[in-house]
Amino acid sequence: MNYQELIVNNLDRILDFWLLLDDKGKIIYCSQLIYRELGYCEADIIDQPFQMFFPANDPGSADYFYQLLFDSYSGSVVNQKTRIKLKNGVIIDIELSLYQLDTEHNYILIAFNNITEVVEIRKKVKSKIESLYKELNLFDNRTIYESIQDFIDTILVSITAGQGLRFNRGFLFLVDEDEGVLRGIQAIGPGSGEEAGMIYSDFDSAPKTLSEMIEHYKLMIDTDSAVNTILTDVQINMSDYQNVLIKALSSQKYILISDEYPLINEPSVIWLREMLQVHECAVIPLLWHGRSTGVIVVDNQVTRSQITTHDIKGITRYAESATNALESAKLMNSLDMSINQIKQANLKIRESQEILVQKEKLAVMGEMVAHMAHEVRGPLATIGGYASRVYKQMDESDRHYDSISRIVEVVGTLELVVNDILDESMPEEEVTMGCDCSKAINKVLNILEEEIHLRKVSVSMNIQGDLPDINIKDHHLFEIISNLVRNALEAIDNDGLLLVLASSIDNHVVITIQDTGAGIQSDVEGKIFSPFFTTKREGTGLGLVVVKKLVEENGGTIQVRSVLDKGTTFIISFPVEPDGVENGG
């Protein structure tokens, strides 16, 4: 058997491109692939020096070959990167190895691979990293990223995306300072080989911008759940300095775990490799202002391609800006929270301010009312005084006797109203507490007789005969009834009916005052007992407030029922005085 022929013929199956040079450096043999792929024919190559492959204008290319020879003095140089030109002038990147086969005859074997694609990809990655880096600087513009979760997604997507750093998988761990642990947060990457095929086949059709990628990622987040389960419940005590993750964290230096890693038998390294099911992975610390905030672990579990220092450089640089962004996001987040808290506090302050202002308003109103009441009291005393003076000296037969007596009576009631407004009562005054409703109703109707007549209102009165007394001051009941009757008369305007009923029901005296007037619109029905609410042109809006206050102060209730254009009914109810209880005074 011709061994020589055997080897040469089969070398093509072992090496991609190869050339055999003689002691003069001339090519005496080459692989078929050189003819096929590089476009040269036998005449172009045989008996030519190896330097013929070097681009003509590549400076130093002549020396390069001798450099290689010199470097291979011990027998070989391997994996040297350089560039050669094809027949058609296209330049490709190659990785070549040179072996001195026979030191006596100086035969040399040169083998090389076309690494143009790899170099292209690396270039692409590099430019992508740079563009990502630029884009990451946009982290400052946080309106793009609404939450920390968005950042985490962004980081992990950038690490693994085909257009990004192109690791197969990324695992993010963050320091939880409160609990003193490093905790697994999130992972991205295919959970299995099949998934990988699916995801990576997506590369070309993958969206181009980072935000699009993140959107894409969010859609896939379920597919990633398999990889995320790896991190479930992973937490490492920060004081566990033997742990490889903590080591990277505290030394603030990346750790490349491969078969060459000296501490390969460390339990934590074994644990990590087993957890990730890989031989090789890199642990990259995340640093922020000198503080270690977490680690990213990356691997190429699917493609099994080696992690190079170039890759590490890329991710370290990336991690730097990602951490900045992440920490800024955290700060923004807590700032946001503080802002929210401040907003809440402000809202509360504003609310209580409004309440205060409202109280202040009411206080001012109260003062005003008190002032007015005091101012009214003087003239009222004068009117009452003169009226009483005339009244006392008048004979009952005098035709003005009734008029004067009414002045005295009404002024007396008014004085009591003023006292009530000012929350004062004449201490010396004997106040009868057992009060007869029928008397009060009659008194009111007598006083308003003229107005009733003027408005042509028919009055229908039905008062139960043996009505029990109720526990209320006379002038209070008078005030209540006169207010309600006056309102009724005003509502009727002309030619209506006023119905006044009083009866005893279940230990209560119930007084009903009903009119056939305009009625109350249902939307204002709830407001009629509010201070300063009025529908009258010259009203103060205090009438029904006083009524309600007086009714309730005396243990009674008041209800209103109204139908628009039909009329209004007020029903007041007071508990009956229990028998045998002494009247006040």
Add this chain to the structure above:
Amino acid sequence: MADKKRLLIIDDDKNMRELLELEFKDQDYDVITAENAFEGLQVLKNESVDLVVLDIKMPGMDGIEALEKIVSIYRELPVVIHSAYSHFKENYLTWSAVAYVIKSGKFDELFETVKTHI
């Protein structure tokens, strides 16, 4: 003449002042009126008075200031405050008066008070 008790009524409200004069005269008192505190103090200098009925809200010198002056000069002279303002009752400056009656159309309380302190 000698057995009639003499009152000084100080009130800036003409209607009230004249009404009180009529009413107290009816009650058999000798009545002198003054329409402000200065005039009232002037009266006290020249006339002997058994009791003063004093309003509080008055232009110029108010009743509280007048009261201070009166009680500092005429220590034994009873002063009854007669005011529409009830809240001055809480003012300790008015406490040197013998009584505080709130104005009303019914004079029963005022008559009673004056009768008690004269």
